[in-house]
Amino acid sequence: MTPVVVPDAPAATLSDAWRRCVGTGRLNLALRRDYQDSLALVQSEIGFRYLRGHGLLSDDVGIHRPYDAAGHRGTRYSFTYADQIVDSWLGLGIKPFVELGFMPSGLASGDQTVFWWKGNVTPPRDHREWAALVGAVVRHAVDRYGLEEVRTWPFEVWNEPNLVHFWEGASQEAYFRLYEVTAAAVKEVDASLQVGGPAISPGADDWWEPFARFVEARDVPVDFLSFHAYTTGPAQPVPFGTYQTLRRPQSLLDQFAAPAKLVAGTRLEGLPTHVTEFSTSYRPDNPVHDTAYQAASVAPVLAAGGDHVDSFSYWTFCDVFEEENIPTSVFHGGFGMLGHRQLRKPVFHLYAFMARMGGDVLHRGEDHLVTRDGAGRVTVLAWQPVGGTDDGDEPDRHELRLSVPVGGGATTAYVHRSRVGEHDGNAFSAWRELGRPASPTARQLDLLHEASAPAREHASVPVTEGRADLRLTLGRHEVTLVEIDPVRDETPAWLDDARIVGRPAEAAG
Known part of the structure; x- marks a missing residue:
């Protein structure tokens, strides 16, 4: 040979897009010891810059608290849990990539939920109250952590609104309205804060052109674009697990590159682009995540992904994750690069190897x-x-x-x-x-x-x-x-x- x-x-400088962001289970889970120990290990051996997950505004974080008692009626914003979560992240050198969702029950227009933990996925019944909630969250962050720090946090509007499971009716019109109201609320706190979206799942290419037309026509601020990438086919369920066919790893790189072509010639052209979720399977119970194949398939993506996007966030850093109920065994096909009790999977070592590169x-x-x-x-x-x-x-x-x-x-x-x-x-x-x-x-x-x-x-x-x-x-x-x-x-x-x-x-x- x-x-x-x-x-x-x-020939070039190694891009840090591969470790700029990583995914996490819903934010309430950050209060658990197994989660905290896992994040500390990940940060000590890899050192991600940002962390993104669902559920900041869901009921189990407890920020939105309407009340009607003893002649008093209004809404209190409570940051008891949110502060613990963000403080612990910043203490480990990782910043929030803030996903604004899901809908608190006290503000929801309907009762459609997703996941075992019942994240509400309906639009707000009152967009003014939603704007007040977003504004309160952002102002609190600025007051607690300082404007210069929060200016480094991206604020992403919702999660996969193109899917009926994550956004009632997968309505573009309803999402665009939510995006406009949310972006305005963020910018009202400080015009230099970063807001973006549309956080769409694979197969939603038909969202890019309408989103570009909407923000152009309404002069809505967009500081970055976000979307997701996976390589899996239809689910083949078994008890407490799922198998799926897989496309080649090149499919992920092709997905990374696609949006830049689709927004060419629009106001969105040239904006920073973030893949806020990627992996092989989109299921949290597919055994492929635990295997050596997972690491070998992700390796070329880490090596070349920075050619196409500013960040691509592995979904997720650990198996403390409960979309499909509580896992039934220590290995269960979870998304994490770490299993429960900080068990290192092959893909964890891939990332740790990358962290040792020049x-x-x-x-x-x-x-x-x-x-x-x-x-x-x-x-x-x-x-x-x-x-x-x-x-x-x-x-x-x-x-x-x-x-x-x-x-x-x-x-x-x-x-x-x-x-x-x-x-x-x-x-x-x-x-x-x-x-x-x-x-x-x-x-x-x-x-x-x-x-x-x-x-x-x-x-x-x-x-x-x-x-x-x-x-x-x-x-x-x-x-x-x-x-x-x-x-x-x-x-x-x-x-x-x-x-x-x-x-x-x-x-x-």
Whole structure:
């Protein structure tokens, strides 16, 4: 196999679009310890910038509190829970990507709800009262956290209004009115605050042109565009789970790129674009989320997604999530990159690998991304290319050979490799081998945590004319990170490893 010659000169700067935002379960769940421990772990090893989830205005956060008692009637805005949630996020270095929804029951025009926790998805019965609620939320944020901070928070209007499950009748007219009222309420607090939408799901291309026409005709502010991307086909339900067919990972990149083309020539052209949800499956109970395939399929998206959008938010960071009722087992196909009790899934390691990449992109291919940092460390993220359901299974092995530059005049390089796949770094695989315990014992949890660690190996390789040759064999659905550091040998002349009892094999030669 002829090696891919990686250039020495940077071709680009690695975009941070891949970790600008991540998704979360409904906001009330942020009050739980498992959620808080999981977010702390994610931030320590990955470090996302923003966090987005449903339910800020739903009843279980308790902001909108109408009252009629003892001759007094009005509405009180309570931020008891909201403050705890946002304070905890900011304390971990992550900001809110504020989704304004769903409808509090005291303001709802109907009783249609979605999810087990019954988020109300009807328009407000009084748009003036809705505007007052939005204004109160934004003003409170400014008062508590300061205008300069809140100016960095995007305010997104609703979630997937093109779907009847998330917006009564999926009415464009009703959504456009809601968007106009909401945008005005946000801007009334401060004109420089960011507001956007329409937060539509895949397959809603017919919303872009009407949305552009509406905001142009009414001169409605739009600071960014948002939408979602998934690769799954129809649901195939089983008890407490769902299977689905999948399209190729390229489908996600195609979806990322589509809106810019659809709004070309309109007032929306050139606005920042955010994918506020993406994954393979849109179901919170599809086992694919727990697998090594998930990581291998997302890898090329992380490597190239920043070419198309300003951010793309993995849905979600952890399995503390309850759209389809309370999960019945520790692994249940949840959206999270972390399972319950902070069990790391392969896709978590993919993100943690990305967080260790350098800032200068040297090369990118269909199965690898090569970067370098300011200290001269070269990093290679490699993955086995995967297809969709109709493409058949991937082979058991994937070969990659690279010639990478090594600076500093070094004659040797230290190569450190971390990998996850069908067996290594795969708690889901270990869980199946344990008999799929629904509620693992303390010992079983310890075993699962140990099994979730990536396999690691290291070696010294020669550097010839400023280059090292890497020969990588990847297993099925493997994602691997290789870190190459130039070596400056500081071995004193008097040391002789061959004299060590049980000396290393290399010293014996």
